[in-house]
Amino acid sequence: MLRRFRLEEPDTIQAASDLLVRFGDAARLYAGGTELLLVMKEGLVRYERLINIKQIPNLNQVKLDNGAISIGALATHRELTVSPVLRESLPALVQMENNVANIRVREVGTIGGNLCFAEPHADPGTLLLVLGAKLIAAKKTGQREIAVENFFRDAYETSLESDELLTEIRIPRPSAAGGLAYLKFGYLERPSVGVAVRVEFNGGEKKWIAEARIAVGCAGPAPRRVEEAEAPLKGKSIQEATHLIDEAGGIAGRASQAISDLHGSQEYKEHIVQVLVKRAFQQAVQKS
Amino acid sequence: MATASSKAAERQTIALSFTVNGRAYDLDVEPHELLLDVIRDRLALTGAKRSCDVQVCGACTLLLDGRPVSACTLPAFEARGKKILTIEGLAENGTLHPLQQAFIEHGGFQCGFCTPGMILTAKLLLDENPDPTEKELKHFMHGNICRCTGYKKIVESILAAAKKMRSGARSGKN
Numbered sequence: 001m002l003r004r005f006r007l008e009e010p011d012t013i014q015a016a017s018d019l020l021v022r023f024g025d026a027a028r029l030y031a032g033g034t035e036l037l038l039v040m041k042e043g044l045v046r047y048e049r050l051i052n053i054k055q056i057p058n059l060n061q062v063k064l065d066n067g068a069i070s071i072g073a074l075a076t077h078r079e080l081t082v083s084p085v086l087r088e089s090l091p092a093l094v095q096m097e098n099n100v101a102n103i104r105v106r107e108v109g110t111i112g113g114n115l116c117f118a119e120p121h122a123d124p125g126t127l128l129l130v131l132g133a134k135l136i137a138a139k140k141t142g143q144r145e146i147a148v149e150n151f152f153r154d155a156y157e158t159s160l161e162s163d164e165l166l167t168e169i170r171i172p173r174p175s176a177a178g179g180l181a182y183l184k185f186g187y188l189e190r191p192s193v194g195v196a197v198r199v200e201f202n203g204g205e206k207k208w209i210a211e212a213r214i215a216v217g218c219a220g221p222a223p224r225r226v227e228e229a230e231a232p233l234k235g236k237s238i239q240e241a242t243h244l245i246d247e248a249g250g251i252a253g254r255a256s257q258a259i260s261d262l263h264g265s266q267e268y269k270e271h272i273v274q275v276l277v278k279r280a281f282q283q284a285v286q287k288s
Numbered sequence: 289m290a291t292a293s294s295k296a297a298e299r300q301t302i303a304l305s306f307t308v309n310g311r312a313y314d315l316d317v318e319p320h321e322l323l324l325d326v327i328r329d330r331l332a333l334t335g336a337k338r339s340c341d342v343q344v345c346g347a348c349t350l351l352l353d354g355r356p357v358s359a360c361t362l363p364a365f366e367a368r369g370k371k372i373l374t375i376e377g378l379a380e381n382g383t384l385h386p387l388q389q390a391f392i393e394h395g396g397f398q399c400g401f402c403t404p405g406m407i408l409t410a411k412l413l414l415d416e417n418p419d420p421t422e423k424e425l426k427h428f429m430h431g432n433i434c435r436c437t438g439y440k441k442i443v444e445s446i447l448a449a450a451k452k453m454r455s456g457a458r459s460g461k462n
Binding site for chain 1: 296297298299300302318319320321322341342343344346349355356357358361362363365409428430431432
């Protein structure tokens with residue numbers, strides 16, 4: 001059961017930001033509601049008002065913009081799975097989105113809501129970390145860009161200010177000389193561990209790894225890029241990197257800040273991180 | 289516009305005009321009223337069930353403008369101006385939908401609690417993909433849980449209905 005609340009339905013970003021200023025902690029932004037309404041039904045949080053931002057036009061568009069992929073924060077998970085732009089430019093993101101929760105959650109839940117709610121056991125943030133995504137936060141007086149590395153502060157905590165809305169996710173278009181994979185594992189409804197790996201090769205010859213990026217999610221309070229695990233792979237041939245990947249995966253596990261919870265013990269999650277890093281690396285190399 | 293804020297939310301009503309199984313309704317709802325409660329308690333359509341209440345099990349599945357939603361976690365105001373199909377609206381002129389018929393013929397239910405959600409989700413699957421592989425079917429239906437664990441018969445029922453529908457015995461209702 002939901003407790004009584006009032007509904008505000010602004011149709012501009014400015015009006016939404018105004019309402020956030022006016023009602024402060026008594027109000028919360030509402031888009032898909034797939035996370036928020038669950039904790040409100042449980043009585044874990046209580047808001048006097050919800051600010052439904054789905055009346056603001058054009059915030060769900062996915063397009064190519066000046067060489068970058070632009071995803072509107074209100075795009076639902078399903079809209080991302082059927083987007084021609086993403087299918088062409090970023091199939092790994094389509095695949096990840098196609099496995100978020102279930103078909104009904106994907107229908108209603110938005111990528112912006114997913115990121116802003118910052119539930120630790122979520123998929124998108126981890127993949128965005130290896131893609132170098134930038135998040136656009138807007139308020140009445142203007143907007144700013146937040147690198148995704150600086151967005152997640154802790155479980156359920158982001159670096160958005162109290163009067164800001166996430167409006168857009170901007171992703172540099174991945175180069176053709178690279179590969180990308182996101183894998184997850186879990187035995188409950190939400191994943192225990194999610195791992196994203198991206199490799200870029202130099203000169204298009206696929207001989208040397210110019211850059212490797214690895215991110216781990218779900219294991220700890222917030223998704224994080226594990227640069228400690230990337231370093232050993234840099235400048236290596238695929239063959240050398242393949243020999244080193246167990247080691248890199250082990251480093252990633254230890255750097256993941258895994259915590260013991262319902263989804264597994266710290267030790268278990270660290271092990272799964274290692275296994276998934278290896279598999280994701282193999283997939284990323286194959287897809288390059 | 290809202291008036292000055294107070295600690296307990298004040299009552300607010302929202303006009304909800306929508307269509308359920310082809311019939312138009314005009315109701316007043318409060319923002320916190322859930323679609324499942326409106327459908328079950330105010331329209332007396334009790335096919336959709338409350339079970340997990342956290343969007344995991346699919347027992348409360350409805351099709352909203354043809355798309356699947358968990359009515360247990362969707363505020364009723366989200367249905368403004370939309371068309372809803374519940375399990376009660378699936379049969380046409382007393383003739384069961386091929387999926388309903390197949391669930392009977394192939395034993396696709398035990399206690400029956402998950403069945404309305406299973407059938408509505410399967411309807412959408414077959415509308416989009418008339419000839420799904422078992423793997424595609426399982427991915428699509430991943431969010432519908434049968435607590436009796438009667439999955440084998442459910443998969444058989446859906447595949448049988450798909451075959452029958454492909455042979456043109458009856459086209460799916462939108």
